Structures are given as structure tokens and as C-alpha cells.
Amino acid sequence: MGFWSLFEVASMPVLQVLIICVMGAFMATGRCNLLPADTRKALNKIVFIAFTPSLIFASLTKTVTLQDIISWWFMPINIGISFLVGEVLGWILVKVLKPMSHLEGLIIAACSTGNLGNLPLIVIPAVCDDWNTCHSAGLSYASFLMALGGFYIWTYTYQLIRTSSMKYKAIRAAKEASKAPNIDPKSGSETHLLKEKDGEQQAIVSVQWTKASGDAETQAISHGDSDKTNTSLWNKVREPLHQVLEELMSPPTLAAIVGFIVGAITFLKNLIIGENAPLHVIQDTIQLLGDGTIPCITLILGGNLTQRLRSSRIRPWAIARVICVWYVILPVIGIGVVKAASKLGLLASDPLYHYVLMVQFSLPPAMNIGTMTQLFDVGQEECSVLFLWTYLFAAIALTLWSTAYMWILS
Known part of the structure; x- marks a missing residue:
């Protein structure tokens, strides 16, 4: 495949994203008014609850088997390395740029979370044709990559955007509270008169309260330390567990877990996959829902x-x-990581597999980041502008790096 042919293949998905963005932008204008703010939020919730889980589940169950999961064990590690390196670089950018608090999570997420979904599904099978390798193998690689990427995105990136949103909203609430006048609505001119009339009763009550507080203080001294220790330890254990459970219970993450299980167990897979499967209508329906994920996300971004x-x-x-x-x-x-892993004997000899591992490090930011910013109502505008420019550069950058990867691996 020559440079211009590869450029055409790499630019097609990017151009599709930009065209749909333009359509979404036109629908959101006052002249058309088909995608106002409330409609975009409602559509985004549908994407989060129905479309994205369907896309992940359908892709996993159709193309991934237990043998693939065992053979491609380095792929999740490679994705984790790309996320970790991107997070470090994003954290450095945050420290250098010192953006507003609601943009910190967006910048780190944009540096660490690549588009492991629709772009690999288009680019990787095209590379198979040039190398005369099995097209189904490329589709399996891309599908497994998308499913693993969805799991990382809807755990790590989801938590990152949510934490950034909570931090920003807490800072904003604190600023609003500091600006509000400190007025006690219960205080008034009658309060002073009541205190003067009931002075003797207040004195008696204060003495009784002092005695009672003395007894309570004695009990608190004996039991306070142990209660405080038990409470603090329980809170330290409970909060992380609660966060992990919340992330695992999100619809996309649940879909990835169930998809892995169904894809790995042959009996379950044969129930829904294939024309002769007794429950193939379930897979067809889920696939139909999943096909609406990328267009809807892109329309919202536009x-x-x-x-x-x-x-x-x-x-x-x-x-x-x-x-x-x-x-x-x-x-x-990415080139250094894959070459080092290959020399250590951690990877299979398939050059297409090495290409898939390398291309993970040169993809534009994941479209699902836009879904998360819309869910938590933080940084939607900045996310759209950032995606516009990164995807404009993606066509050229992805082509150049794909050519470089193929030259290195040939």
C-alpha cells in the first residue's frame, strides 16, 4: 500500500467524524433547532445506557474467543502502558498550563485515552489487505482492542472526569457560599427581649447542661479513641470499594464484562452468534443498537x-x-514499548499484531470523553474544540505513523 493509498484509508474515518460534526453543528443552530442543549443531554444519556454497551457487547461476543484472550494477553498491558504514560504527560501539562479546575480532568483524559473504537475497526482491516494477511484476524484484533479500550475508558477515564467534575463543583459552591451574606433568618428584635425575660431560666438550664456535658465528656474520653479509629479505618476501606463498585456497575463496563464471559464460553456464544443460533435475534438487535453509538456521539460533539x-x-x-x-x-x-516486548519474547511473531499494539499510541482522543463531559456537565465546549483540532491533525498524523509502523515491521 503506497503513501497516498494509506492516507486515504487513514483519513476516511476522520473525515466521517468531521462531516457528522458539521451535521450536528447545523442541527444545533437556531435556524434548525433540532439539537438544543436539553435534547443533547437526553441523547447523551441514551448513548451511555443503551448504545455504547450494545456496541461493546456485540463486538466482543462476535469476534473474541477464550483462546484469543489467552494469546493476546499483552494487549491489555500495552493499553495500560499507553494510559499510564499519557496520564503522566497530561499531568505535566496541567502543572505547566495551570488551567481552570474543570479542565484538568479533560486535559489528562485527552492525553491518555485514545480512540480505540471506530478508527482501529477501519484502519487495521485495511492494513491486512496490504500485507496479505487474514482479514478476519485484523477484525478480531480491532474488536478486542475496542472492547478492552471500552473497559479502560469506562473505569479509569470515567472516574477521572467524574472526580474533576466533583472538584470543580465543590470549588464553585464554596465561592458562591463565601459571596452570600451571612444572615440568620431566625434572629430579630424579639430575641433580645426573650433573653432578658427568661434570664433566670437560661441560667438554670446552663447549669444542668454543664453537668450533663461533664458526664458525656467522661464517656467520650473512654470510648472516643477506639470509635474514631474504627470509623476512620472503615471509611478508608469503604470509599474505594464504593467507587470501584460504581464504576463496575456502569452500563458500558457491565457490557464489557458480560461480553467477555459470553465470548469466552463456547456454549453461551453458540446460543446467540451465528445464523443457526437459537437466540441470534438478540445479537442482531444489540448490533443494531450499537451501530448508532458513533453517529450520536459525533452529532452531540458538533x-x-x-x-x-x-x-x-x-x-x-x-x-x-x-x-x-x-x-x-x-x-x-509506543515503538519502544513494542520493540522491547518483542525482543523479550513476550509477543507472537505476527507483524499485524505488532502493528495493532503500536497504533494504540497514535490515535486521537476517544469520542467517549465527550459523552462523559456531557453526563457530568463539565467542559463540554472545551472538549468539542479540543476534538475538532485533534481530529483535523489525525488524518495526516495517523497516515504518517501507520506508514512508519509498516516500514519498521516489514
């Missing part, structure tokens, strides 16, 4: 971009540095 483009508070230097992270630093690190 709507946010048009409605709030001028109100975005993300600086151009921040966008440029995120682009530098994805299309300069991370691909070089």
Missing part, C-alpha cells in the same frame, strides 16, 4: 461546538501541546 464555540476557555497552547503528546511523543514511546 452541537456543543457550534453552541458554545466562543465561550470555550481552553487556550490554543493547551490544544497544541495535547496534539504534540498524541502525534509526536506517544508514538515514539
Whole structure:
């Protein structure tokens, strides 16, 4: 495959994203008014609850088997490395740029969470045709990559955006509380008179209260330390467990877990996969729902971009540095990681598999980040602007790095 042919393959999914964004932007304008803010929020919840889980489940159960999961054990580690390196680079950018509090999570997520869904599903099978390798193997790699990426995104990135949202809302609430006048609505001119009339009764009550508080203080001294220790230890254990359970109970994460189980167990897989499967209508229905994920997410991003483009508070230097992270630093690190793993004998000899591992480090940010910012109502405008520029550069960057990966692995 020549450079221009590869450029065409790599740019097609990016151009599709940009075209759908334009459609979403037009639908959100006042002239059309099909995607106002309330409609985008409602559509985003449908994507989160129905479309995204369906896409993950359908992809996993159809293409991944237990043998694939065992053979491709390094792929989740490789994704974890890309997330970890991206998080470190994003954290450095946050410290250097010092953005507003609601943008910290967005910048870190944009540097660490790549689009492991629709782009690999289009680019990787196209590379199979050039290398004369099995097309179904490329589709399996891409599907497994998408499912693993969805699991990482809806655990790590979901928690990151949610924490950033909670932090920003807490800071905003504290500022609003500090600006509010401290007025006691119960206080008035009658309070002083009542205190003067009932002075003797207040004195008696205060003496009784002092005696009672003395007894309570004696009991608190004997039991306070142990209760405080038990409570603090329980809180330290309970809070992380509660967060993990919340993440695992999100619809996309549940879909990934169930999809892995069904795909790994042959009996369950044969029930719903294949034309002769007794319950194949379930898989067909889920697949139909999943096909609406990417278009809906992209329409929402386009709507946010048009409605709030001028109100975005993300600086151009921040966008440029995120682009530098994805299309300069991370691909070089990815080549080093894959080559080192290959020399240590951790990878199979299939060059297509090595290509899949490398391409994870050069993809634009995941579209699901937009879904999360919409869910938690934080940074939607900035996310849309950031995605616009990163996807504009993705067509050229993905083509150049795909060519480089193929040259290295040939």
C-alpha cells in the first residue's frame, strides 16, 4: 500500500467524524433547532445506557474467543502502558498550563485515552489487505482492542472526569457560599427581649447542661479513641470499594464484562452468534443498537461546538501541546514499548499484531470523553474544540505513523 493509498484509508474515518460534526453543528443552530442543549443531554444519556454497551457487547461476543484472550494477553498491558504514560504527560501539562479546575480532568483524559473504537475497526482491516494477511484476524484484533479500550475508558477515564467534575463543583459552591451574606433568618428584635425575660431560666438550664456535658465528656474520653479509629479505618476501606463498585456497575463496563464471559464460553456464544443460533435475534438487535453509538456521539460533539464555540476557555497552547503528546511523543514511546516486548519474547511473531499494539499510541482522543463531559456537565465546549483540532491533525498524523509502523515491521 503506497503513501497516498494509506492516507486515504487513514483519513476516511476522520473525515466521517468531521462531516457528522458539521451535521450536528447545523442541527444545533437556531435556524434548525433540532439539537438544543436539553435534547443533547437526553441523547447523551441514551448513548451511555443503551448504545455504547450494545456496541461493546456485540463486538466482543462476535469476534473474541477464550483462546484469543489467552494469546493476546499483552494487549491489555500495552493499553495500560499507553494510559499510564499519557496520564503522566497530561499531568505535566496541567502543572505547566495551570488551567481552570474543570479542565484538568479533560486535559489528562485527552492525553491518555485514545480512540480505540471506530478508527482501529477501519484502519487495521485495511492494513491486512496490504500485507496479505487474514482479514478476519485484523477484525478480531480491532474488536478486542475496542472492547478492552471500552473497559479502560469506562473505569479509569470515567472516574477521572467524574472526580474533576466533583472538584470543580465543590470549588464553585464554596465561592458562591463565601459571596452570600451571612444572615440568620431566625434572629430579630424579639430575641433580645426573650433573653432578658427568661434570664433566670437560661441560667438554670446552663447549669444542668454543664453537668450533663461533664458526664458525656467522661464517656467520650473512654470510648472516643477506639470509635474514631474504627470509623476512620472503615471509611478508608469503604470509599474505594464504593467507587470501584460504581464504576463496575456502569452500563458500558457491565457490557464489557458480560461480553467477555459470553465470548469466552463456547456454549453461551453458540446460543446467540451465528445464523443457526437459537437466540441470534438478540445479537442482531444489540448490533443494531450499537451501530448508532458513533453517529450520536459525533452529532452531540458538533452541537456543543457550534453552541458554545466562543465561550470555550481552553487556550490554543493547551490544544497544541495535547496534539504534540498524541502525534509526536506517544508514538515514539509506543515503538519502544513494542520493540522491547518483542525482543523479550513476550509477543507472537505476527507483524499485524505488532502493528495493532503500536497504533494504540497514535490515535486521537476517544469520542467517549465527550459523552462523559456531557453526563457530568463539565467542559463540554472545551472538549468539542479540543476534538475538532485533534481530529483535523489525525488524518495526516495517523497516515504518517501507520506508514512508519509498516516500514519498521516489514
